[in-house]
Amino acid sequence: MKAEPDPDKQIQAMDLFYEQVKRVHGRALWQTQGASKKSPTIPYLWKYKDFRPLLFKAAEIVPIELAERRVLVMANPGILTDWQASNTLLANLQIIKPGEVARSHRHAACALRVMVEGRGAYTAVDGEKSYMDPGDFVTTPNWTWHDHGNEGEETVIWLDGLDIPLVQGLETNFFEIYPDAKYPLSSPDDLSQRLYGSGSLRPTWIKHNALHSPLLNYKFAQTYAALKTIAEQTDGSPYDGVCVEYTNPLTGGPAMATIACFASLLCSGTRTKAHRHAGGTVYHVIQGTGRSVIGGKIFEWEEKDTFVVPSWTYHEHQAQAESVLFSFSDSPVLQRLGLYREEVLEEHGGYQKIEGTFKPLPVPERGVGVQQKT
């Protein structure tokens, strides 16, 4: 007759077995918690009023030549060892004083700017210069030479978005510095705006086969006018309000190969329903005040604040005053790879159950992740 197995002995044998597997740098799959891994990034909100004085302080004490880009990164406290807003995206604020130039370089990551305050600064991308006004959305597609300068009288601040963590994860984060501070200009200022700015009329004689939009600067005045015209006719999406994507006018696809960008108008009093989708999304409040419920918590925001919704996290928005939210995400990557999905919340009439209110997290004793990297 066979003896009953001794459970203690069985556990011991398995532990010994796992050790043996580890010694050949292997792991037993059934020991892992399953294939789906939750993002370590957490929903978070960065207040502009906290960052603004620090940016001005940086402008006072850090020469642009030393910093190259005078940038403060919004570091998600869920990831203490790195400097990123979401799993794939970086969100920063950059300050540039009158007369300064942030020298030319290029990288494999895509970048975008949304102007926050001040006028008179430009970005030059592959030889085309564009002056930027508050609310403008400016593309810097991957591997394009770009320098910034401030030729005006005011200090200028903008939001940068980059897909550095994505490109780093793929181990393709190439970077090059141009030998001169400025890349030579090769076209009239804002040529792309004049050629493609209408959105629906395509110059037939120009071949542009790149994966990114040929348009460098999407002027806020034009975007806002379009949003208001649409809002006169419809409430838009129940989840995103009157939300438009900044597209490549030649293809209708995303503005850049790896980053999709959106502007959403939420009329005063609008309350959207909750949904969630694959792909972390960074939101920046171009104008307005309101609140979003993200992962069951209330996040109160005002003009110029930035917040992040991690991948597959329910979110809904409510505008106290008419608001325009800019947002960007890695959805083009997910869509091309067949990884994109979304889901609406069916319970509680489509609104999340409130489980708390966002409070800034205390900084850990031994400093935040940003310090660990230096």
Ligand code: 1HN
């Ligand atoms: C970068 O190149 C810029 O060109 C801004 O303005 C922020 C953050 C990380 C890496 C490169 C820019 C950046 C960056």
